[in-house]
Amino acid sequence: DADVTQTPRNRITKTGKRIMLECSQTKGHDRMYWYRQDPGLGLRLIYYSFDVKDINKGEISDGYSVSRQAQAKFSLSLESAIPNQTALYFCATSDFDKGTGLEGYTFGSGTRLTVV
Amino acid sequence: DQQVKQNSPSLSVQEGRISILNCDYTNSMFDYFLWYKKYPAEGPTFLISISSIKDKNEDGRFTVFLNKSAKHLSLHIVPSQPGDSAVYFCAASAYQGGKLIFGQGTELSVKP
Numbered sequence: 001d002a003d004v005t006q007t008p009r010n011r012i013t014k015t016g017k018r019i020m021l022e023c024s025q026t027k028g029h030d031r032m033y034w035y036r037q038d039p040g041l042g043l044r045l046i047y048y049s050f051d052v053k054d055i056n057k058g059e060i061s062d063g064y065s066v067s068r069q070a071q072a073k074f075s076l077s078l079e080s081a082i083p084n085q086t087a088l089y090f091c092a093t094s095d096f097d098k099g100t101g102l103e104g105y106t107f108g109s110g111t112r113l114t115v116v
Numbered sequence: 117d118q119q120v121k122q123n124s125p126s127l128s129v130q131e132g133r134i135s136i137l138n139c140d141y142t143n144s145m146f147d148y149f150l151w152y153k154k155y156p157a158e159g160p161t162f163l164i165s166i167s168s169i170k171d172k173n174e175d176g177r178f179t180v181f182l183n184k185s186a187k188h189l190s191l192h193i194v195p196s197q198p199g200d201s202a203v204y205f206c207a208a209s210a211y212q213g214g215k216l217i218f219g220q221g222t223e224l225s226v227k228p
Contacts, residue, residue, distance in 0.1 A: 004159070033215065040125065042220035043160070043205060058215070090159055105152075105216060107159030 003027050006091050006108035013081050013115055021076045021111050023091030031095070032074040033105070034058075034066060037088040046089075049074055081115040088112050119143045120208050122219035130227055135193040137222050139206030142187065146208040150216065151180060151191050154203040163204070164191070196226045 004025045013019050023032065034046040035058075045058030047066040055066060063085060065077045078085055091108040121140045129135045139149075147168040152160035166173040166180045166189070173180050179192045193200055206219040 035218070040220055042120075042122070043207075043218035045215060045217070048215055059217075092159070104162050105160075107161070109157065109159050 002109065003106050004091055004093055004108035006089075006111050008111060009109065010112045011114070013113070015082055015115055017081050019078045019081055019113070021078075021089055021091075021113070023074045023076070023108060025072050025074075025091075025093045025106070027093050027095070027106055028071075029093035029095045029106070030071065031093060032068065033092040033094070034064075034074070034076045035090045035092065036060070037090060037110075043090065046076065078113075078115075081113075083115045086113060086115045117142075118220070119146075120206055120217050120219040122204075122206055122222050124222050125220070126223045126225070128225045128227060129196050131198055132195045135191075135196045135200065135224055135226065137191040137193075137204050137206075137224065139189045139191075139219055140187060141189075141208050143208070143210065143217075144187070145210040146217075147211060148209040148214075149180070149182060149189050150207045150209075151178075152205040152207060152218075154205065154221070160205055193224075196224075198226050198228050200224060201226050 007022045030051045033048040035043040044060050048056050049068045067075050089111045092105045094105045150165040151163040153163045154160040164175050164178045164180050166182050182189045203221045203223045205221045207216040
């Protein structure tokens with residue numbers, strides 16, 4: 001099984017619909033993130049969570065919400081999907097290495113979302 | 117405002133030659149820099165990193181150079197191989213354990 005699993009892998013939805021993207025991890029990491037990838041814009045941070053009780057907005061949180069149900073689960077919701085939310089969405093987890101001061105991210109394989 | 121910039125969307129090199137991917141940043145608080153590699157239909161994977169106390173870090177064919185005064189870093193791949201063809205993302209963090217800010221990515225194509 002993958003360390004970071006995203007479901008679904010692909011989804012087509014209609015404008016105005018509510019949709020949830022799910023992420024689960026077996027890394028045992030406290031930190032989890034949601035990014036979206038758009039051509040020419042790279043990876044942009046939507047929301048992140050440093051532990052179960054911690055939720056923080058990223059660069060582009062408008063139109064999105066998240067829920068950290070457990071250490072291993074972090075879901076992203078689009079309450080009312082719009083076409084410009086069509087993108088590739090990535091979940092990531094991380095663990096801070098106190099020795100090196102560097103933080104290694106492990107990414108899921110992504111969810112391709114199309115809003116029509 | 118794009119704090120981490122990769123101004124070249126694509127790069128094509130011949131197998132065996134050097135690939136140089138560039139990244140610029142604007143936030144002087146960034147202290148840690150990483151490169152990620154992404155193949156189609158997969159998530160990005162960590163490649164190499166460097167902290168601001170160094171100006172060079174090497175791992176096999178991959179070397180990252182950091183020029184703090186110019187707020188510039190580069191990734192050198194020598195020799196380039198067709199399997200290196202992927203999108204490369206530069207990322208930066210403002211402090212130990214801080215969240216990563218990514219650049220736009222550069223698509224590298226290594227021709228046989």
